[in-house]
Amino acid sequence: MSDPIQPTATAPAAADAPPAKIVGGARFLSSFFLANAGMYAVFQGMQQIVLPSQIAAIDDGGKVGAYGVLASVGALAAAIGNPVFGSLSDRTRSRFGRRAPWLLISAVIAVLLLALLGGMTELFWLAAAYVGVMLTMSAFQAVITAVMPDRVPENRRGLASSVMGIAATVGVIYGLNVAPFFVDRPVLAYLVISALLIVGTLLLVFLAPDPTAGRAVEADATTRERQSIKTFFSGLADHDFSWAFWARVAIMIGYWTIATYQLYTLTDYIGAKNLPGGNTAGAVALLGTINMGATFVTTLIAGPLSDRIGRRKIFVIISSFGVAAGALIPVFAPTFGGMVAYSIVAGLSFGVYSAVDQAIMTLVLPRAENNARDLGLLNVATTGPQIAGPFIAALVITAFSGYAPLFVFAAVAAALSAFFIIPIRKVR
Numbered sequence: 001m002s003d004p005i006q007p008t009a010t011a012p013a014a015a016d017a018p019p020a021k022i023v024g025g026a027r028f029l030s031s032f033f034l035a036n037a038g039m040y041a042v043f044q045g046m047q048q049i050v051l052p053s054q055i056a057a058i059d060d061g062g063k064v065g066a067y068g069v070l071a072s073v074g075a076l077a078a079a080i081g082n083p084v085f086g087s088l089s090d091r092t093r094s095r096f097g098r099r100a101p102w103l104l105i106s107a108v109i110a111v112l113l114l115a116l117l118g119g120m121t122e123l124f125w126l127a128a129a130y131v132g133v134m135l136t137m138s139a140f141q142a143v144i145t146a147v148m149p150d151r152v153p154e155n156r157r158g159l160a161s162s163v164m165g166i167a168a169t170v171g172v173i174y175g176l177n178v179a180p181f182f183v184d185r186p187v188l189a190y191l192v193i194s195a196l197l198i199v200g201t202l203l204l205v206f207l208a209p210d211p212t213a214g215r216a217v218e219a220d221a222t223t224r225e226r227q228s229i230k231t232f233f234s235g236l237a238d239h240d241f242s243w244a245f246w247a248r249v250a251i252m253i254g255y256w257t258i259a260t261y262q263l264y265t266l267t268d269y270i271g272a273k274n275l276p277g278g279n280t281a282g283a284v285a286l287l288g289t290i291n292m293g294a295t296f297v298t299t300l301i302a303g304p305l306s307d308r309i310g311r312r313k314i315f316v317i318i319s320s321f322g323v324a325a326g327a328l329i330p331v332f333a334p335t336f337g338g339m340v341a342y343s344i345v346a347g348l349s350f351g352v353y354s355a356v357d358q359a360i361m362t363l364v365l366p367r368a369e370n371n372a373r374d375l376g377l378l379n380v381a382t383t384g385p386q387i388a389g390p391f392i393a394a395l396v397i398t399a400f401s402g403y404a405p406l407f408v409f410a411a412v413a414a415a416l417s418a419f420f421i422i423p424i425r426k427v428r
Contacts, residue, residue, distance in 0.1 A: 022156055033167045035103070036167035046117075065394065068390050081139055096210060097212040098212050098372075100209070107198055141376075142376035169292040177288075243420055247420035251320055253389075255350055257392050260393070312428065316353060331404045
């Protein structure tokens with residue numbers, strides 16, 4: 001039996017039927033866009049520029065190992081936090097709804113912890129603050145991801161997935177371009193980056209209220225059983241859910257292992273003297289902007305197109321091989337120009353994936369009453385590779401004595417996603 005307050009647990013519309021309405025309409029989509037953009041601005045502005053710069057300032061000689069260890073701890077925190085906070089959100093019954101309280105509280109706490117993180121000058125306390133940020137942001141991520149199946153009917157999820165993908169592009173561009181201006185003042189850098197998160201969250205909560213607000217229906221016995229601790233990981237036993245999970249893990253490793261290690265790749269593989277103006281932080285921002293600009297173009301097109309043709313898996317197959325091809329470019333062209341080419345090819349390909357990814361994930365969810373929990377588990381497949389990217393990269397570089405093997409590893413991982421998506425049955 002489905003949760004009685006699940007607003008969009010409806011059968012797919014017929015191909016010739018008019019599109020079902022998104023709960024909240026334009027106000028929801030616009031504020032949903034800004035909140036997601038703010039989340040990605042925090043993740044990537046912190047991960048790619050401010051945090052590695054802080055680590056280098058504390059221990060330049062040991063920065064690679066320190067960043068790798070820190071990233072692995074952050075990945076663990078996010079992996080735990082996503083499904084746990086998602087499950088708590090699913091169980092929440094309040095006058096403000098299931099999602100709104102968690103979104104607002106986690107966003108405010110995250111900003112406070114980011115300010116604290118910016119003031120840390122010792123690795124231990126830097127790590128402690130960073131883990132706090134990652135736990136809090138994992139709560140935000142788990143809950144905002146669940147907002148889509150709460151409000152968006154199945155035949156409009158390609159559009160909503162594109163909105164999330166474009167938000168990620170805009171958020172990363174914002175974070176990467178703002179951070180270099182304040183990189184020597186970490187507290188200010190984190191506050192400016194996180195401003196978008198606060199604005200987007202406030203607009204989403206107050207201008208597009210949670211549709212479950214004021215409907216504090218008590219969960220029945222069946223729902224409580226399905227939300228119990230003993231069924232916490234039951235989603236991973238579902239055929240389609242598990243294949244979607246591993247498909248996402250593969251392409252995310254292929255993409256983010258390179259992206260999150262870009263600062264050190266440019267300094268140690270390409271060489272600072274070969275970068276425009278010799279400015280490493282500026283080069284990271286430029287490559288990130290090029291990459292996200294390319295991502296924006298294909299994300300804008302692919303999501304609505306997948307709604308129109310009623311197919312999602314072919315987009316994942318195309319994007320997986322595209323990301324893999326892009327990752328091989330710097331192996332044969334270890335120059336800044338090669339990195340630009342990689343950013344364009346990988347960006348275009350990843351945009352195709354971003355446009356349909358979230359739509360696919362919401363369509364393989366086993367039970368509506370556990371949407372946030374199960375999406376939290378799926379978010380581990382996103383957050384884990386992003387946050388653990390530096391750690392994985394450090395292992396590959398150390399084991400194979402160079403950066404070229406890192407790009408080959410990323411290409412193989414991305415290509416595997418195409419094979420993992422094929423067995424899914426619920427999605428065409």
